[in-house]
Amino acid sequence: MSDSQLNIAIRHTLHTAQGILPMEVSFSLEKAAIMALTGHSGAGKTTLLKQIAGLLMPEEGNIKTENSAWLDTQNQISLPPQQRNIGFVFQDYALFPNMTVAENLTFALPKGGDRTIIKELLEATGLENLSGRKPDQLSGGQQQRVALARALVRKPELLLLDEPFSAVDPDMRYQLQELILKFHKLFQFTAIIVTHETSEIFRLADQVGIMENGKLPQFGPPAQVYLNINQPEKDLYIHGEIINYTKTADCIFANALIDNKIRLVKLPLGMEENILAGKKFTLSLSLRSPEILWLS
């Protein structure tokens, strides 16, 4: 794919709790694509993200963007994170506790940079009124918005997000997803987001990669990856709560709350006892039955 903006190929040895694991990953992303990276913990997702950022050095690899080579171990090229044009949103936000919201953003501004971007970002994230506060005076969702805004100050060509919403409630998660989509439209960055939420993957991503034991065996558009029948079923779960259901002659249709949205779930007959109102359930997306009908 010569027209892709980001080409990544990495070979490394992972030292995990389960022992030594060879890591081998390669993929390409189109310009301004959003890729979701998912898979079990310990599969190497965060390691991969940090290697792309230049925070960790892989044993071998190539990372090339449209304009430059960030990593080329054969030719001994490895740009430090400072010189890779990235934004990184950390799982623990990593806001600087000694700085206010505005100072956290200003810190990211290069010398002589245009300060209007800071005002724009504060406005877009709804943080203007909180700009004088220190991070410890903010809620989790507010902190995450600051972290996102700060990562965008330098207008990165690649935004890396490591489970950014794992500590916020579903409402806030939804709002933050909206914010990412809004910023994506505005700045047209390419993004890689580590997430465990299937609904998030469908909502945000053009591409999804499922990492397994240091490899990326499945990579493609979410619909294609998730509806692939040969998929190992353990990977793909979706959680929800039954609201009510109606029985027809050949199946059961249930309204269910999945990630704060009401969706229609189709179930086979004979499962009546299991679908009482309020009952929580887990469905595997890879199984044909029970199957999920996606409604907009």
Next chain:
Amino acid sequence: MDYQPIWLTFRLATITSAILLVLALPVAYWLAFGKFKGRGVVEAVIGLPLVLPPSVIGFYLLLAFSPSYWFGAWIEKVLGLRLVFSFPGLVIASILYSLPFMVYPIRAGLQSLPASLREASYTLGKTEMQTFFKVLLPNCKPAILTAFVLTFAHTVGEFGVVLMIGGNIPGVTKVASVAIYNEVEALNYGVANQYALILFAITFVILLLVYSINNRLLRVRQSA
């Protein structure tokens, strides 16, 4: 009562702590994050004053500083400075003697910060130096304060090393702890008591202040 020993003690402690703070920052950073072999050796050397009897350190420093040996002779030739039985000599000895009290708390403070703070700063284009001064140091103020005060208090409490290399010259090397010893030797318990009480009161107040400030700093951070 002669107040000179008290004054000398606090002058020595202030100068020692100030110089050590500057020296310890890069050493602590290096120990906390540096990637190098032989870290164990460096740590062991820095930690020696914690376990060695002060008289051992004092003895070797006495030899080193003495103009009859090469280091002392060299210093005297190059800098025109005699380190043995002099105030500059006391300062250098105190720096070596209190090194772990400054380095270890700062290193612990740096290591206790989440790695993501450093990483975030790098991804925002900041150099290691900018990250150290603008992100890491301001966020381990309690550790730095603790280190400074421990060093200060440890220097105030110095006795063996000072006696070995400084002796007992009024206004030059006769610090309060030595003065107390002298007064007791001369059976002047009343004067010894005065010195002791002053040292006791001042160091207690300093420690009290530091722990109150630290508790306040920590409470602010925990209230998140």
